[in-house]
Amino acid sequence: MASDAVSSRRTGLSLSKQVSHDSGHARIRWERFLWLPGLLYFFLLLLPQGTFLELSLHADTGAGQVSDTRSLANYIGILSDPFFLRSIWQTFYLSLIATAISLAIAVPTAYALARIGGKLATISLSLILTTSLITVVIKLMGLSIFLSPAGLLNQMLLGTGIISQPLILINNQIGVLIGLVQYVLPILVLLLFGVVQTIPVYLEEAAEIHGATRTSIFLSVIVPSMKPSMVSGGLIAFNMCMGAFTSAVLLGGGRVLIMPVLVQQYIIQRAEYGYGTALAALLLLFVFAANVSVGLWFVRMRRARPVRAGA
Amino acid sequence: MRMPRLSTVIAVGALAFLLLPFIVVIGASFDTSNQFAIQFPPRNLSFMRYTEINPKYIDAVINSTIIAVIVSLLAAAFGLAASLGIVRGSLAGREIFKSFFRLPVQIPLIVTGAVFLQFFSWIGSFTGFYPARSLAGVVLAHLIVTIPYAIGSIAAMLERLHPSYEEAAQSLGASNWSVFWNVTFPSIRPGVAVGLFYAFAVSFGDVPIALFLVRDKTMTLPVQVFNDMQVDFQPSILALSTLVIILSLVMMLVIQKLVGLDFVLSSRQKR
Amino acid sequence: MSSVELRHLSKSFDGDRHAVENVNLSIHEGEFVVFLGPSGCGKTTTLRMIAGFEFPTEGQIFIGGEDVTRVPPRRREIGMVFQNYALFQTMTVAENVAFGLRQRRLGRAAIDARVDDMLRMAQISAYRDRYPAELSGGQQQRVALVRALAISPRMLLMDEPLGALDQKMREIMQVELKQLQQRLGITTVFVTHDQQEAMSLADRIVVMEGGKIRQIGAPTELYERPNSQFVAEFIGKNNILTGTIKDVSNGACIVNLAREVDVAVQRPINPRRGESIVFCVRPEHIDIVRHSTASMDNAVVGTVEQTQYFGNRTHYLIALESHKNVLVEKARSDESFSVGERVGISWNVKDSLLLDA
Ligand SMILES: Nc1ncnc2c1ncn2[C@@H]1O[C@H](COP(=O)(O)OP(=O)(O)OP(=O)(O)O)[C@@H](O)[C@H]1O
Numbered sequence: 020m021a022s023d024a025v026s027s028r029r030t031g032l033s034l035s036k037q038v039s040h041d042s043g044h045a046r047i048r049w050e051r052f053l054w055l056p057g058l059l060y061f062f063l064l065l066l067p068q069g070t071f072l073e074l075s076l077h078a079d080t081g082a083g084q085v086s087d088t089r090s091l092a093n094y095i096g097i098l099s100d101p102f103f104l105r106s107i108w109q110t111f112y113l114s115l116i117a118t119a120i121s122l123a124i125a126v127p128t129a130y131a132l133a134r135i136g137g138k139l140a141t142i143s144l145s146l147i148l149t150t151s152l153i154t155v156v157i158k159l160m161g162l163s164i165f166l167s168p169a170g171l172l173n174q175m176l177l178g179t180g181i182i183s184q185p186l187i188l189i190n191n192q193i194g195v196l197i198g199l200v201q202y203v204l205p206i207l208v209l210l211l212f213g214v215v216q217t218i219p220v221y222l223e224e225a226a227e228i229h230g231a232t233r234t235s236i237f238l239s240v241i242v243p244s245m246k247p248s249m250v251s252g253g254l255i256a257f258n259m260c261m262g263a264f265t266s267a268v269l270l271g272g273g274r275v276l277i278m279p280v281l282v283q284q285y286i287i288q289r290a291e292y293g294y295g296t297a298l299a300a301l302l303l304l305f306v307f308a309a310n311v312s313v314g315l316w317f318v319r320m321r322r323a324r325p326v327r328a329g330a
Numbered sequence: 331m332r333m334p335r336l337s338t339v340i341a342v343g344a345l346a347f348l349l350l351p352f353i354v355v356i357g358a359s360f361d362t363s364n365q366f367a368i369q370f371p372p373r374n375l376s377f378m379r380y381t382e383i384n385p386k387y388i389d390a391v392i393n394s395t396i397i398a399v400i401v402s403l404l405a406a407a408f409g410l411a412a413s414l415g416i417v418r419g420s421l422a423g424r425e426i427f428k429s430f431f432r433l434p435v436q437i438p439l440i441v442t443g444a445v446f447l448q449f450f451s452w453i454g455s456f457t458g459f460y461p462a463r464s465l466a467g468v469v470l471a472h473l474i475v476t477i478p479y480a481i482g483s484i485a486a487m488l489e490r491l492h493p494s495y496e497e498a499a500q501s502l503g504a505s506n507w508s509v510f511w512n513v514t515f516p517s518i519r520p521g522v523a524v525g526l527f528y529a530f531a532v533s534f535g536d537v538p539i540a541l542f543l544v545r546d547k548t549m550t551l552p553v554q555v556f557n558d559m560q561v562d563f564q565p566s567i568l569a570l571s572t573l574v575i576i577l578s579l580v581m582m583l584v585i586q587k588l589v590g591l592d593f594v595l596s597s598r599q600k601r
Numbered sequence: 602m603s604s605v606e607l608r609h610l611s612k613s614f615d616g617d618r619h620a621v622e623n624v625n626l627s628i629h630e631g632e633f634v635v636f637l638g639p640s641g642c643g644k645t646t647t648l649r650m651i652a653g654f655e656f657p658t659e660g661q662i663f664i665g666g667e668d669v670t671r672v673p674p675r676r677r678e679i680g681m682v683f684q685n686y687a688l689f690q691t692m693t694v695a696e697n698v699a700f701g702l703r704q705r706r707l708g709r710a711a712i713d714a715r716v717d718d719m720l721r722m723a724q725i726s727a728y729r730d731r732y733p734a735e736l737s738g739g740q741q742q743r744v745a746l747v748r749a750l751a752i753s754p755r756m757l758l759m760d761e762p763l764g765a766l767d768q769k770m771r772e773i774m775q776v777e778l779k780q781l782q783q784r785l786g787i788t789t790v791f792v793t794h795d796q797q798e799a800m801s802l803a804d805r806i807v808v809m810e811g812g813k814i815r816q817i818g819a820p821t822e823l824y825e826r827p828n829s830q831f832v833a834e835f836i837g838k839n840n841i842l843t844g845t846i847k848d849v850s851n852g853a854c855i856v857n858l859a860r861e862v863d864v865a866v867q868r869p870i871n872p873r874r875g876e877s878i879v880f881c882v883r884p885e886h887i888d889i890v891r892h893s894t895a896s897m898d899n900a901v902v903g904t905v906e907q908t909q910y911f912g913n914r915t916h917y918l919i920a921l922e923s924h925k926n927v928l929v930e931k932a933r934s935d936e937s938f939s940v941g942e943r944v945g946i947s948w949n950v951k952d953s954l955l956l957d958a
């Protein structure tokens with residue numbers, strides 16, 4: 020009798036739990052949370068970009084007005100004008116060189132910081148992180164003071180007699196390059212640091228005991244393991260450079276007319292919205308094309324060789 | 331394991347290069363050897379530049395702060411919702427959603443700025459509401475580019491939180507709300523904090539977007555400095571910049587104390 | 602092949618506590634030496650000093666008579682197999698094996714020929730162009746081994762190389778490894794904390810504890826003549842017993858274990874009545890008989906506490922009246938005992954071994 024009571028009470032318990040399960044404890048439908056940000060993305064991303072691209076199909080008629088009919092005239096005009104072609108080319112190669120230089124510095128830097136480890140690395144990383152978060156305008160201010168013809172760098176070089184004329188390091192492409200490296204280097208170092216940390220030290224030891232020199236270890240163990248992140252990190256850096264406008268203006272001194280600068284000039288200063296929007300659309304197109312093609316190339320490369328970092 | 335020598339040398343150089351501009355700005359801000367010229371290394375050290383800061387910069391700092399605070403709160407809220415949906419929702423093609431929500435950071439910022447200038451005037455032309463006439467314009471434009479940062483850090487945290495914790499709470503009879511507030515949210519709070527922090531930093535430092543949208547009344551600090559650097563560079567800008575640098579360092583230290591550097595770094599990579 | 606000598610080798614990481622303390626050891630050419638000891642006893646540290654990854658705080662290392670204490674790892678011409686293999690994930694099997702040869706700037710043809718030889722030797726030629734991630738644990742182990750051997754090293758170092766394999770694979774690899782080592786005659790130092798593995802592989806075992814060497818000897822020597830309680834317990838199963846000397850005869854001495862319980866034990870060199878001593882008896886050297894039939898001298902009475910059946914042998918845990926438990930191993934026989942049964946146990950005096958406390 021007693022055991023009957025217990026078992027029936029148990030049944031009762033499990034029944035009541037099942038009931039509550041059906042009413043209120045079903046799985047939370049988390050995917051519904053996507054509606055709100057999704058709507059926001061529609062109104063602040065898809066709709067503006069769409070109307071913007073549409074505007075680029077209208078030719079300028081002067082005084083900030085555009086024609087009512089749609090055509091590819093702006094695009095044809097830009098792509099057949101040597102001035103714009105030169106600007107497109109310049110945007111590309113400056114971004115590419117800045118990315119390459121940044122990678123060449125960031126890879127050994129991340130490697131050294133990861134291997135030094137401890138407090139020193141933590142402090143260095145915090146500083147690098149902080150520099151990546153402070154507005155680029157302040158960095159460019161410091162750089163232009165330091166690099167100017169009367170700046171400390173030229174004073175030191177002149178003082179030691181290495182050069183007899185001040186080096187012109189700002190208001191030209193060199194200045195812009197230095198600015199771009201300053202802009203993307205911290206992000207690359209932070210990104211690659213995390214990657215080096217996943218490469219076990221014993222792999223380096225294995226290479227060393229088999230006779231590898233420091234350089235050989237770096238080139239045959241570290242660099243291949245980092246290759247995937249170097250590609251994705253390089254892509255991020257390249258994207259940032261392609262859109263970098265501030266360094267081109269402040270260190271290019273109005274002489275380095277890369278696409279972002281032209282976009283701003285055409286839209287704000289000249290109010291030629293047709294050309295301005297078409298230039299912006301082309302910039303967007305190039306960035307996406309670069310991303311997609313590198314992405315595809317990368318997928319093919321990975322399929323051919325299953326590269327996995329670490330053990 | 332002995333240290334890689336060449337790499338260490340490069341690392342020291344890189345660190346010096348990255349810190350150099352800040353050292354120059356901070357150093358030059360204390361120089362008062364010449365009224366109008368900028369001098370580094372500084373000669374006559376004093377705080378004079380700090381007393382000369384033009385009131386228009388104070389207004390710009392206030393504008394920038396208001397914008398960045400609103401933007402970071404909104405970005406964290408939208409980022410939280412999106413992360414929950416992406417990570418926890420039952421979705422076909424989760425990767426597609428992920429890439430879609432990351433799109434705004436892949437668009438060159440200058441393009442986004444131009445897009446919003448045009449979009450806001452288009453909106454205004456048939457609703458009569460011109461967002462760019464108030465701070466709302468910059469806030470909306472910054473919001474869309476900062477949400478991906480918030481998603482990056484919150485989703486990273488959420489992916490590490492195994493659903494079994496939430497299921498355990500549910501099996502103990504907790505309601506959905508209670509599960510969220512007692513289990514899910516406390517566990518991902520560091521991700522939210524880092525998301526807020528990044529959103530704040532991106533919004534507070536932006537030039538290429540705000541440049542298209544600000545007017546005198548809504549001027550932000552970086553745009554004001556950017557404009558003045560081209561035409562009318564006053565040394566007091568150095569003093570102001572130094573204050574911004576110190577403030578950023580303090581914020582960095584606070585966020586590190588709160589959530590730890592490892593986490594700040596690991597969620598940064600998820601961009 | 603080369604001999605190896607460690608002289609007064611010490612290492613401390615943070616100044617005060619020694620991870621390795623005054624290790625002296627000479628290893629003959631072609632010898633297979635196993636470092637054995639509990640976790641944290643300094644095996645890996647010693648091995649890494651031989652490899653050159655750690656600088657000794659004190660002492661010297663000689664390989665083939667040459668002082669290599671200050672020579673960097675890459676010039677030591679040592680092959681090493683890491684615990685987790687440390688295979689380069691971005692290189693194929695063949696590229697991994699060729700790695701050391703490429704560092705030595707050998708010609709392409711010579712490298713290819715050598716790699717082929719090595720892969721054939723390890724029977725992994727079929728996996729030549731695979732990546733490590735596409736191999737099983739045992740196959741990766743073989744790649745790591747031949748990568749180390751490809752450079753024709755002066756000696757081979759291995760740090761728990763079989764630790765990641767399952768028991769069956771481990772045993773297969775132990776046999777292969779031993780055969781290969783003997784065929785090549787390569788001086789080998791192998792680290793493990795598994796005493797069975799040590800016994801089956803070693804020419805000589807170096808037992809370490811707390812950074813110091815406790816005993817060096819061939820497996821049989823360590824098993825049959827452990828010099829300390831630590832070694833006696835660490836190598837194989839053993840019963841450690843303590844008592845006081847009650848009486849001394851010419852061949853043995855009578856030791857009192859507890860109140861009424863007396864046993865005969867090998868005679869110490871200099872026995873003194875009343876002195877307390879420690880001795881051990883291996884489980885397989887203990888005889889077990891039914892209580893009623895007990896007629897052997899030196900028999901101690903106890904109760905069967907627990908039995909463990911292994912097929913070819915049975916373990917009995919016998920609780921003595923002194924509350925001490927003794928393990929007895931009985932080879933397969935007709936006689937069996939059940940839990941709770943009263944039994945008598947005994948051993949030959951020569952099988953009881955005195956130990957330094
Ligand atoms: N890099 C190091 N820094 C500080 N202490 C260390 C370091 N490496 C080892 N030790 C210490 O030295 C002692 C010996 O370590 P070792 O790795 O040689 O032990 P082991 O015998 O290989 O142990 P296991 O069987 O667990 O691998 C340990 O107490 C360990 O904590």
Ligand SMILES: [Mg+2]
Binds near residue numbers: 644645646760
């Ligand atoms: Mg070890």
